[in-house]
Amino acid sequence: MHGERDEASYEQARREERLWRAAREAGLPRRRFLQQAGVAVVGTALGSCGGRAPADRAAPAAAPPGAAGTFVKAVTEDRFIPLGTNAEMRWDQMARQGYVVGNDLFFVRDHTSTPRIDPATWRLVVSGSGVARPLELSYDELLALPARTSVTRFVECAGNGRAFFNDAQGEKARGTQWRLGAIGVAEWTGVPLGEVLERAGLKPTARDVMPAGLDELKVRRPIPVAKALQDDTLLVFAMNGEPLPADHGFPARVLVPGWVGIASIKWAGHIEVSEEPLFSDWNTGSYVLIGPAYQPEGRHKGPVLTSQVVKSALELAWPASLAAGRHTIRGRSWSGQGRIAKVEYRIDDDPAWRPAQLHEPNIPMAWARWSFTWDAPPGGHTIKVRATDDQGSIQPDRVPFNEMGYLYSAIVAHPVSVA
Numbered sequence: 368m369h370g371e372r373d374e375a376s377y378e379q380a381r382r383e384e385r386l387w388r389a390a391r392e393a394g395l396p397r398r399r400f401l402q403q404a405g406v407a408v409v410g411t412a413l414g415s416c417g418g419r420a421p422a423d424r425a426a427p428a429a430a431p432p433g434a435a436g437t438f439v440k441a442v443t444e445d446r447f448i449p450l451g452t453n454a455e456m457r458w459d460q461m462a463r464q465g466y467v468v469g470n471d472l473f474f475v476r477d478h479t480s481t482p483r484i485d486p487a488t489w490r491l492v493v494s495g496s497g498v499a500r501p502l503e504l505s506y507d508e509l510l511a512l513p514a515r516t517s518v519t520r521f522v523e524c525a526g527n528g529r530a531f532f533n534d535a536q537g538e539k540a541r542g543t544q545w546r547l548g549a550i551g552v553a554e555w556t557g558v559p560l561g562e563v564l565e566r567a568g569l570k571p572t573a574r575d576v577m578p579a580g581l582d583e584l585k586v587r588r589p590i591p592v593a594k595a596l597q598d599d600t601l602l603v604f605a606m607n608g609e610p611l612p613a614d615h616g617f618p619a620r621v622l623v624p625g626w627v628g629i630a631s632i633k634w635a636g637h638i639e640v641s642e643e644p645l646f647s648d649w650n651t652g653s654y655v656l657i658g659p660a661y662q663p664e665g666r667h668k669g670p671v672l673t674s675q676v677v678k679s680a681l682e683l684a685w686p687a688s689l690a691a692g693r694h695t696i697r698g699r700s701w702s703g704q705g706r707i708a709k710v711e712y713r714i715d716d717d718p719a720w721r722p723a724q725l726h727e728p729n730i731p732m733a734w735a736r737w738s739f740t741w742d743a744p745p746g747g748h749t750i751k752v753r754a755t756d757d758q759g760s761i762q763p764d765r766v767p768f769n770e771m772g773y774l775y776s777a778i779v780a781h782p783v784s785v786a
């Protein structure tokens with residue numbers, strides 16, 4: 368157990384160590400990167416980092432279990448649950464993490480595979496009927512724009528929790544069978560997207576903004592201009608104080624806080640700004656709700672996904688094994704629409720929902736950590752947790768089925784065997 372301050376300084380030290388290592392490996396001019404990125408590193412830390420080289424990490428395992436060639440970082444089974452071109456975060460790993468998820472443990476969702484992009488030739492083009500002066504930016508030019516640091520937000524896949532449509536409700540949804548590890552919270556650094564759009568002469572009549580990736584499928588999905596102009600919607604170039612890792616969108620990705628992960632386009636190469644509504648496969652055929660409870664809307668096969676819903680997860684393996692006796696049970700809850708207001712838990716069929724203790728920080732569109740103590744008797748148990756956000760949304764017992772298994776916000780029964 369350590370206090371908030373110890374944890375903060377531990378995280379800061381870790382960030383600095385990783386930064387130093389990443390900058391060296393990338394051959395980046397570190398001091399310049401830091402200055403331009405505005406990544407806060409104090410002089411003494413620079414000194415101590417320079418004085419003693421941290422031991423190099425072991426090389427990634429020879430044959431990562433992720434689909435061959437998909438990822439750049441080490442996607443090994445001790446860190447992730449491999450799911451084809453995706454890698455699910457292991458929630459038991461979070462017990463050893465601070466508020467944010469380290470870049471080495473952050474889940475990856477690639478529609479195809481991670482492209483390797485040379486920052487020297489990379490360009491970001493902003494064009495379309497919604498801008499008066501089409502713009503082209505190099506990596507250096509992007510880094511030279513005024514940036515925001517310390518924007519701590521989650522990126523969460525719309526399909527996070529999808530496996531429970533089958534496991535809890537008996538109806539299997541199409542797609543990657545994530546449990547709850549398709550989420551991560553990071554501290555992002557980037558240029559407000561609005562800043563870039565203004566430089567391109569954003570017209571008052573602009574309506575939709577569609578960033579497109581440089582990956583094989585050119586994954587792209589529009590957001591309304593109002594969302595694009597929020598001050599925490601960013602063109603991100605650093606994640607937890609290091610250059611954005613390849614798997615998370617290097618050289619630059621979009622961050623659309625609170626929204627389904629698909630809005631946060633990685634490897635951004637082009638941004639179309641239009642006076643007309645924009646469409647792509649990712650807002651017409653997928654990332655829409657299709658099912659008996661939903662109706663098509665024009666070219667969209669169902670209601671188009673925007674914000675994420677309320678969810679909770681325990682920092683335990685699935686299924687969990689515990690020794691009989693007293694434990695502090697920890698977890699995290701989040702919502703795409705506000706701050707977490709309340710978290711309750713229920714062991715087995717205890718008639719009462721009991722309050723868990725919320726811990727600071729509790730950042731909207733990131734998550735809140737919580738804990739409770741449990742004197743665990745031997746046997747098989749389930750732990751249920753339900754969160755309520757400050758908009759009054761509470762996790763329900765069930766959610767109406769949708770074919771692609773999005774937005775599973777229902778209460779999950781976590782299996783725990785106690786011996």
Ligand SMILES: Nc1nc2c(c(=O)[nH]1)N[C@H]1C(S)=C(S)[C@@H](COP(=O)(O)O)O[C@H]1N2
Pocket residue numbers: 473474475476477478479522523524525579580581582585586587614615616627628629630631632633634
């Ligand atoms: N270009 C591009 N952007 C993308 C994707 C992709 O496959 N290609 N996947 C999206 C989806 S579905 C999610 S959930 C998030 C995942 O971000 P992460 O891999 O950094 O965790 O990225 C989004 N951005």
Ligand SMILES: [Mo]
Pocket residue numbers: 476523524525526628629
């Ligand atoms: Mo996703």
